[in-house]
Amino acid sequence: MFPTRRQALKTLTAAALASTALGRLSSYAQTPAPTPAPAPAAKAPTGPFTLPPLPYAYDALEPYIDTETMHLHHDKHHAAYVNKLNEALAKEPSFFAGTNIDDLMKNLASVPESIRTAVRNQGGGHANHSLFWLTLSPKGGAPKGAFAKALEADLGGIDKVKQEMAKAGGSVFGSGWVWLVLDGGKKLTILTLPNQDSPLSEGHFPLFGIDVWEHAYYLKYHNVRADYLSAIWNVVNWDFISDRYDKAIQA
Ligand code: MN3
Numbered sequence: 001m002f003p004t005r006r007q008a009l010k011t012l013t014a015a016a017l018a019s020t021a022l023g024r025l026s027s028y029a030q031t032p033a034p035t036p037a038p039a040p041a042a043k044a045p046t047g048p049f050t051l052p053p054l055p056y057a058y059d060a061l062e063p064y065i066d067t068e069t070m071h072l073h074h075d076k077h078h079a080a081y082v083n084k085l086n087e088a089l090a091k092e093p094s095f096f097a098g099t100n101i102d103d104l105m106k107n108l109a110s111v112p113e114s115i116r117t118a119v120r121n122q123g124g125g126h127a128n129h130s131l132f133w134l135t136l137s138p139k140g141g142a143p144k145g146a147f148a149k150a151l152e153a154d155l156g157g158i159d160k161v162k163q164e165m166a167k168a169g170g171s172v173f174g175s176g177w178v179w180l181v182l183d184g185g186k187k188l189t190i191l192t193l194p195n196q197d198s199p200l201s202e203g204h205f206p207l208f209g210i211d212v213w214e215h216a217y218y219l220k221y222h223n224v225r226a227d228y229l230s231a232i233w234n235v236v237n238w239d240f241i242s243d244r245y246d247k248a249i250q251a
Contacts, residue, residue, distance in 0.1 A: 045086040048098060051079045052130055060138045064231040066220045074133065077215055081125030081196070088118035101127045105198040124196035128177060128209060135208045137237035144238065147245035154188035164190050165210060166229040175213040180241075181206050182248055205248050208241050 054074055059067040089096045092112045096104075104111070104119065105127045111119045143151055143158055155161050161180065168190055169178035176194040181204035183189045188207075193199065199206040210232060217228035 045083075045090045047086060048089065048096065049082050049085055049101060049126060051082045052133070054133055056136075056138065061136060061235045064234045065136070065217075069215075069217070069219045072219070073211075073215060074129075078125070078129040081122045081129065085119065085122035085126050088115040088122060091115055101130065102200055105200040108198075108201040120198075120201065121196050124198040124201070127198045127200065128196055128206075128211070131206060132209060132211055135237050135241055136232075136235050137240070138235060139239070140234055140236065141238040144242045145246065146249065147242040150188050150245065150249075155190065161190065162233055166226070168192050169210050169212045169229050170226055172212050177209045177211055179204070179206055179209045182245070186249060207244055207248070208236065 051074075054070070058070040058074075061070065092115050095112050095115075099107075101123060104123055108116065108120055108123075142148070148158070151158055151161055155164070165178050165180065169192070172178060172192050172194070174194065176192055176197075178190065178192045179199050181189050181191060181199045184203050189204070191199070191204070193202070199209070210229065212225060212229070217225060221228040221231075
């Protein structure tokens with residue numbers, strides 16, 4: 001029996017495929033394997049939200065926050081929150097009308113139930129990290145103006161705030177954040193929230209949060225979260241936070 005032409009082609013193709021690895025090593029390469037058509041990529045939504053670039057170089061916060069942590073934290077963790085948030089929103093196309101991330105988190109209760117947990121976690125992750133990068137800076141500095149006065153009046157001053165935030169951040173069990181917020185009555189308050197829960201969803205306005213997930217410090221500080229919580233004060237962007245306070249209090 002002679003193979004049909006189609007069968008012969010099939011056999012040849014299989015042989016060519018099987019020999020590809022060897023063929024690369026040998027100058028006697030046979031018929032090159034046909035380039036397989038690319039598999040149709042699962043279409044990942046590319047919006048509506050995008051990963052904001054870091055406002056400084058990856059190594060800018062050295063030695064307090066190391067370069068490798070910044071790469072992983074921003075390029076992998078934060079990027080994943082953005083991607084998964086977009087995926088969740090794509091499941092409810094009639095819901096999302098293009099508000100910004102902060103408004104979305106403020107109105108979490110109005111998000112369709114089918115995606116509310118995803119938006120809480122992934123949207124919270126996006127909102128929290130977007131603010132986090134902006135509140136850090138190699139410049140350091142000190143609280144100023146009305147914000148510095150409010151820190152004194154509401155919380156006993158910056159040294160007390162550092163102590164309290166380090167203490168509260170150290171007591172977060174598992175993953176979460178310690179926050180300096182303006183509460184509903186526009187009073188400065190320190191609180192902790194689990195996971196990626198956004199203070200915005202609780203009626204608070206976040207001024208500065210410290211990420212105490214292990215991914216934020218483990219590469220450099222290992223299991224010693226307390227060292228991270230005392231080092232981070234060297235790279236807090238107090239100018240930015242003071243300005244953010246001014247705008248919030250005037251709003
Ligand atoms: Mn994080």
